[in-house]
Amino acid sequence: MGVRDLSVLLGVILIIAMLIIPLPPAMLDFLIIINIALALLIILVAMNTQEPLQFSIFPTxxxxxTLFRLGLNVSTTRSILGNAEAGNVIETFGNFVVGGNALVGFVVFLILIVIQFLVITKGAERVSEVGARFTLDAMPGKQMSIDADLNAGMISDIEAKERREKIEKEADFYGSMDGASKFVKGDAIAGIVIVIINLIFGLIIGMMQMGMSLADSATTFTLLTVGDGLVSQIPALLISTATGIIVTRAASKGSLGLDISNQILAYPYMLYITGGTILLLGMVTPISPIFTFPIGLLIVVGGYFLSKNEKAAKLEESSTEEEETSEDLKSPESVINLLQIDPIEFEFGYGLIPLADANQGGDLLDRVVMIRRQMALELGMIVPVIRIRDNIQLQPNEYTIKIKGNEIAKGELLLDHYMAMSPGVDDESIVGVHTVEPAFGLPALWIGEDMKEQAELSGYTVVDPPSVVSTHLTEVIKRHAHELLGRQETKQLVDHLKETYPALVEEVTPGSLSIGEIQKVLTNLLKESISIRNLPIIFETLADYGPMTKDMDLVTEYVRQSLSRQISKQMTVPGEPMYVITLTGAVEKRIADSVQQTEHGNFLSMDPNESQRILESAATETDRLSQMGQIPVILCSPAVRMYVRQMLERYLPHVPILSYNELEADVEVQSVGVVNVE
Known part of the structure; x- marks a missing residue:
């Protein structure tokens, strides 16, 4: 335990001792001076903090x-009523304020109590209460603002985390201040009660036990009571003022004194008006010019020098900005920054600005936040920050989606319309602008608000433009998720898994597999829309088969088989069988015989004419199954699954290809087609 910790503990023990043990007057003098110094230190620190969190210990x-001051009150009351004395400090304060007239001193003291209780304490309490309420109410909005800045690329992930932590701390601070301000109010009430007790019981004890006359008793105990009240209430007044300063202070870049001087003196011409008004008072009213002229002239002269300094500062600032701009253009960093390529970019024409502008009702930034959360739940990966920006080179209603600087998809929106997609049977009464749904390529119509209800009654699927964009963006991210998972992102996933499964991660990496090899397995899974959220099972399989081979495609096959329950659930509809297309034994044999084994892995080397016939047969069967309204799935043996995938992925990229080992035993499989080249 350090010296600072020990001193705080000893201070708390001293407070408890003051409540129980009578203290000599000399000790009371010492503690009273400490109380005044401590209160002065607290208010000075409160005035020099730039934001409330810099004085986060203030509530405690x-x-x-407050407890220390109440303990002093108890000790001084015991000394006043018991011995009719309370040390040199209290007596000095009493004599100074009373000034030979007990009644005047008592009135002055009452005024001090009223100022503290009704003005400062009540105001600080109310501000604390309102500050806590508004801080808590504003938390969701601030969180959304952080997410929006993060998605727009204005801040990094680390900065977003720091800002979220700051918001949480602010909420805790203002909540604590709301409770702590109640102690200030209670302390003020206790001070009034103690004064009344000292006066009433002091008179009684002075006359009945000490043999004083009524006048002597009143003078003595009024002096001591007023002195005790002053040495107690002056620090209390400082602490109450510090409380008000803390809870009313907004974040700034300087101390309170600097802010006051900068903001009040920010308008020199207002000083001219103020000084002129004071001078006018001395000339047209009976107020003596001796008082008004010096003050008015001082204010006017101050305004003149401030306006002069302001003009010089503006000239210097403009020249500095020009120098900085020229230096920035010449610096190598300005060129290096241009080399940065964002993982995902969403660019739109100026006509679509209302989509992203929250002031115009746009919620695109909020939708992007939800998309990233959805991808984390569905795919198990952290989608990088999506940069959203306008591009004047695009058509007004056009948008593009880029992956690592390359345009992947584009679309066009009509903001004042709705997109209506046909249920299969078109209704001729539904008229609009013909278009294509960008995410899935389905024919659709842009219809007006007046046609929306009729289209919904006719069975059309009607969506607004923001939903069209978010659906398109979601599908693009799903299809290209494997491109977004680099080594750095893989390292983040591994580090996150290590927090809960340290032994499992240490067994896999860096001993058996490198981060790059783990990334290869994860990208293989994402490429076929297999979620990598269940990292523990994936790493269990990597630990088992990673040391046996360096062919990550083969290791991926073992991982897929370990995820059989997840794959089965993903590919089946509850209550319905899985409709699949199988390969004949002859086709599988030809594929297996065409596999070439090398030291860098295995690959398929088949006669082009033969592979073309297999491809055409597979395409015919999948098209027939799609026309029947079923999702086509190709099922083959585990030995050839990845080679079938290599053959078909370029031409049938969205057709799932499964092996028998990737299906659970309780999955009902119904073959509705066969790939045959005979």
Whole structure:
């Protein structure tokens, strides 16, 4: 335990001791001076903090200081009523304020109490309560603002995390201040009660036990009571003021004194008006010019020098900006920054700005946040920050989606229309602008608001433009998820898994497999729309088969078989069999015989004419199954699955290809087609 920790503990023990053990007057003098110094230190620190969180210990400190002051009140009351004395400090304060007139001193003291209780304490309490309420109410909006800045690329992930932590701390701070301000109010009430007790019981004890006359008793105990109240209430007044400063202070770049001087003196011409008004008062009213002229002239002269300095500062600032701009253009960093390529970019024409502008009701940034969360749940990967920007080179209603700088998809929106997709049977009464749904390539219509209800009654699927964009963006991310998972992203996933499964991660990497090899397996899974969220099972399989081979495509096959329950659930519809297309034994044999084994892995080397016949047969069967309204799935043996995938992925990229080992035993399989080249 350090010296600082020990000193705080000893201070708390001293407070408890003051409540129980009578203290000599000299000790009371010492503690009273400490109380005043501590209160002065707290208000000075409060004035020099730039934001409330820099003095985050204030609520707890407020409680301890209040308890210390109440302990002093108990000790001084015991000394006043017991011995009719309370040390040199209290007596000096009493004599100074009373000034030979007990009644005037008592009135001055009451005014001080009223100022603290009704003005500062009540105001600080109310501000604390409102500050806590509004801080909590504003938390969701601030969180959304952080997510929007993150998605727009204005801040990094680390900065977003720091800002979220700051918001949480602010909420805790203002909540604590709301409670701590109640102690300030209670302390003010206790001070009034203690004064009344000291006066009433002091008179009684002075006359009945100490043999004083009524006048002597009133003078003595009024002096001591007023002195005790002053040495107690002056620090209390400082602490209450510090409380008000803390809870009313907005974040700034300087201390309170600097902010006051900068903001009040920010308008020199207002000083001219103020100084002129003071001078006018001395000339047209009976107020003596001796008082008004010096003050008015001082204010006017101050305004003149401030306006002069302001013009010089503006000239210097403009020249500095020009120098910085020229230096930035010449610096090598300005060129290096141009080499940065964003993983995902969403660019749109100026006509689609309302989609992203929250002031115009646009919720695109919020939708992007939800897309990233959806991808984390569905695919198990962290989608990089999606940069959203306008591009004047695009058509007004056009947008593009880029992956690593290359345009992947594009679309066009009509903001004042709805997209209606036919249920299969077109209704001729539904008229609109013909278009194509960008995510799935389905024919659709752009219809107006007046046609929306009729289209919905006719069975059309009607969506608004923001939903069209978010669906398109979601599908693009799903299809290209394997391109977005690099080594750095893989390292983040591994580090996150290591927090809960350290032994499993240490067995796989860096001993058996490198980050690049793990990335190869994960991208193979994402390429075929297999979620990598269940990383523990994936790493269990990597630990088992990683040391046996360096062919990551083969290791991927073992991982897929370990994920059989997940794949079966993903590919089946509850209550319905899985309709599949199988390969004949002859086709599988020809594929297996065409596999070439090398030291760098295995690959398929088949006669082009023969592979073309297999491809045509597979395409015919999948088209026939699609026309029947079923999702085509090709099922083959585990030995040839990845080679069948290599053969068909370029021409049938969205057709799932499964092996028998990737299906659970309880999955009902119904073959509805066969790939045959005979």
């Amino acid at each position: 400190l407020l409680l301890l200081v």
